[in-house]
Amino acid sequence: MALSREAIVRAASGILDDYGLGDLSMRRVADALGVQAGALYYHVPNKQSLLAAVADEILGGMVAAGSLAQWAAAYRRALLSHRDGAELVASSLAMGLGEIDPKRQAPLPSGGDATVLRTLEHFILGSALQDQTRAQLAALGLVEGFDADEAIGAFEEGVATILRGAGISIESMA
Amino acid sequence: MALSREAIVRAASGILDDYGLGDLSMRRVADALGVQAGALYYHVPNKQSLLAAVADEILGGMVAAGSLAQWAAAYRRALLSHRDGAELVASSLAMGLGEIDPKRQAPLPSGGDATVLRTLEHFILGSALQDQTRAQLAALGLVEGFDADEAIGAFEEGVATILRGAGISIESMA
């Protein structure tokens, strides 16, 4: 099997899930593919763009939503579905790398102001960043008492607050 | 002048401002102090705790606020007042390192729900993370057209939306 960009992204994604962003190095990706690190640079310009491709894969797993509240929930789930996903996506989005912008799939009510999407997105990213870090620390026993249900509740309350403040009716979270 | 924890934190803070988080290494801090890298470990347990101390310094620069809207603005200003400050503080807070919690200084109206503080904080961190990254990329000419006033406007609108949604009256931003 010849090396390819897709294979490299897939291998990187696997290392992310198994070992985390801190251990996701070009050398480790190369090892997983049975190849020298330098070979990767024939298919990918640098590590940053590889990470952006992994971030795109994470965001590509978002399911379509019928309401803004559902969209927010799907966004959060996508971020939390891969180890360190929130951190990776937040940085990829901030740098403007990557092809996928979740705000484009958001079901903004007709006549709605698009600013609410940015407010929601910042809350979602900040919230997921915090929750994911804490959940991972708790899983390692380095901090006690992270309650996942409580985190979801606080998240939904935050989303509801923002939608209420923007004058958007809150549909069921189905 | 003998090496000390305070001197190390100060040197790290200077390197952060001058070269950014990516170039803030233990070896560089040691160089700035005219000392070997290993010497730092006599005063600081590891890099993570040094970064947390720098994050505390950043948050320590927050001015007192009379309203939640002012508190949010002061929080944002503190994050943006040092290079990569938002990224550094976000990760320090998520890991639960550091001594300073900005939410403790927040003037929550009597009878107000503390959940709004978490919602506000996540928005502030997510928003500052994005704005600071973009501003720094624009300063390097790697991206065009970052409008700082527009970013402030969007931030204040987001804060206003959250406060409105939480049923808190919005005082003047003085």
Add this chain to the structure above:
DNA sequence: ACCTGAACACCGTTCAAGT
């Protein structure tokens, strides 16, 4: 065209040895 091997300029952290 695609990959290896080796190098360059770095990392965080540890630790014997010196003072």
Add this chain to the structure above:
DNA sequence: ACCTGAACACCGTTCAAGT
């Protein structure tokens, strides 16, 4: 007690050389 020097096990990236 405090610091040096050197090492260990790594990094991202480049590039001549091979096929």
